[in-house]
Amino acid sequence: MLREDAASATLVDELVRLAPRSGPVTVLKDTRVLVVRVGDVVVKAHPPGTEEGDLRRRLDAAGELPGVMLAPLGLHRLDSPDRLDRLDHLGHAEAPHAGRPSGRLVTIWPAGEALSPDDLADGTMPQDAWESGARLLAHLHASPPPAAMPPAGGPGRLVRAMVELAQVGDSAETRQIREAYRTLAEPLHVPDPRAAGRPTDDHPTAGPSSADHRAAEHHPARHISAGHRAAVRGPEPSRGRRHALTHGDWHLGQLVRHEGAWLLIDPDDLGVGDPAWDLARPAAWFAAGLLDPELWHTFLSAYVGAGGIAVSPDDPWRELDLPARALTVQLAATATVTAMRAGSALDDVAAALVSSCGRIVAAAGERRQGEG
Amino acid sequence: MECPKCRGHMRTFDRNGIHIEQCDNCKGIFLDYGELESLTRMETQWAQQQYAPPPPAHGGPAWGAPHGGGHYGHHGHRNRSWVGMLFSS
Numbered sequence: 001m002l003r004e005d006a007a008s009a010t011l012v013d014e015l016v017r018l019a020p021r022s023g024p025v026t027v028l029k030d031t032r033v034l035v036v037r038v039g040d041v042v043v044k045a046h047p048p049g050t051e052e053g054d055l056r057r058r059l060d061a062a063g064e065l066p067g068v069m070l071a072p073l074g075l076h077r078l079d080s081p082d083r084l085d086r087l088d089h090l091g092h093a094e095a096p097h098a099g100r101p102s103g104r105l106v107t108i109w110p111a112g113e114a115l116s117p118d119d120l121a122d123g124t125m126p127q128d129a130w131e132s133g134a135r136l137l138a139h140l141h142a143s144p145p146p147a148a149m150p151p152a153g154g155p156g157r158l159v160r161a162m163v164e165l166a167q168v169g170d171s172a173e174t175r176q177i178r179e180a181y182r183t184l185a186e187p188l189h190v191p192d193p194r195a196a197g198r199p200t201d202d203h204p205t206a207g208p209s210s211a212d213h214r215a216a217e218h219h220p221a222r223h224i225s226a227g228h229r230a231a232v233r234g235p236e237p238s239r240g241r242r243h244a245l246t247h248g249d250w251h252l253g254q255l256v257r258h259e260g261a262w263l264l265i266d267p268d269d270l271g272v273g274d275p276a277w278d279l280a281r282p283a284a285w286f287a288a289g290l291l292d293p294e295l296w297h298t299f300l301s302a303y304v305g306a307g308g309i310a311v312s313p314d315d316p317w318r319e320l321d322l323p324a325r326a327l328t329v330q331l332a333a334t335a336t337v338t339a340m341r342a343g344s345a346l347d348d349v350a351a352a353l354v355s356s357c358g359r360i361v362a363a364a365g366e367r368r369q370g371e372g
Numbered sequence: 373m374e375c376p377k378c379r380g381h382m383r384t385f386d387r388n389g390i391h392i393e394q395c396d397n398c399k400g401i402f403l404d405y406g407e408l409e410s411l412t413r414m415e416t417q418w419a420q421q422q423y424a425p426p427p428p429a430h431g432g433p434a435w436g437a438p439h440g441g442g443h444y445g446h447h448g449h450r451n452r453s454w455v456g457m458l459f460s461s
Contacts, residue, residue, distance in 0.1 A: 117455045251461065289437030296430075317431050321434075325433075366434075
């Protein structure tokens with residue numbers, strides 16, 4: 001993929017030029033996003049097709065959460081459309097409207113000290129990181145969402161993972177993952193806070209049906225267009241619980257230490273949603289037997305102890321069960337796609353997640369039998 | 373003293389505050405008043421320390437994996453892949 005590497009190198013140069021000061025350059029991430037550290041700032045090119053208004057609202061919200069989220073230093077749009085933008089078929093599926101600028105959106109951030117896999121080597125860092133992350137999420141969820149905040153991006157990530165899974169072909173694993181996906185309630189749009197008071201049935205993406213469900217697996221474009229609205233609804237969390245400020249993509253890589261304090265980074269999926277989704281990834285790891293139960297309980301206790309609203313303290317799985325199933329499916333799909341594209345067998349972690357999908361399907365079957 | 377059962381010789385032992393007599397011949401044991409209760413209490417305490425599972429702090433889902441292997445993240449291959457997952461979307 002030499003040409004893409006070249007395009008990526010050009011984009012790195014453009015990001016370096018946007019940094020306010022020169023300094024040593026390190027590419028921190030090169031996936032859907034490109035993140036480059038230049039001296040004491042980090043410059044990030046957001047995914048092609050990112051909606052500018054939504055990103056602005058997310059950045060503004062992050063800027064108004066001192067002590068919880070890292071505040072951005074600036075937002076730019078690259079003048080020229082870069083190659084990646086034109087290549088990205090998912091971006092095209094969003095049907096750019098006339099006059100939409102096609103250059104990548106770029107944000108500038110103070111460089112924090114990121115928690116990295118190396119920190120886990122000595123075995124002392126994880127507990128502190130888990131507790132700090134839990135407390136920051138609790139504070140985030142307790143913050144009132146600013147007006148006109150877009151929906152949180154977590155459910156959209158599940159949908160993208162399922163679309164990618166549909167593209168890699170068929171295997172025993174992919175069938176198991178799709179079956180587990182079907183145990184989630186029907187895809188339903190998360191009530192958009194900006195359309196409050198409007199009956200949800202008015203919305204073109206509302207009215208979930210088994211047809212929509214099948215579309216999720218076979219029509220990438222359609223599904224992506226419903227991307228950030230599609231969600232899976234569970235056993236009715238209370239209204240407050242479903243309308244909290246939610247990070248949307250939390251994992252240990254989303255923690256940095258800046259000026260002595262841990263902060264959350266990456267507001268790309270920040271928005272209004274069910275905050276239990278922010279706990280769902282570690283919950284899925286725990287349920288798959290991957291995350292040490294002690295670390296999981298440390299995390300959850302710190303969250304509840306800091307006043308976290310996402311779960312009932314006496315029965316957290318009431319709210320966690322559905323989002324944890326959703327994240328299990330998403331993580332299993334992503335890991336399986338990665339392995340199939342590389343032509344390699346599933347590693348232990350991927351296999352544990354696919355097994356988890358199998359248990360989800362079995363548990364759903366038992367529940368149906370119990371009801372029938 | 374003499375064993376009430378076989379008339380053998382009984383030897384006295386003191387263990388952790390419990391005073392017992394054991395017959396050298398039939399190995400039968402004689403307990404003083406209240407010592408059976410003391411033994412029972414100590415046995416219960418010991419069993420609680422040994423076997424009581426940690427309180428189920430937050431429960432788990434019906435579809436959760438059985439935990440208890442105690443092997444989290446120690447194996448080379450699994451460790452790399454697992455640590456990667458902790459840090460990626």
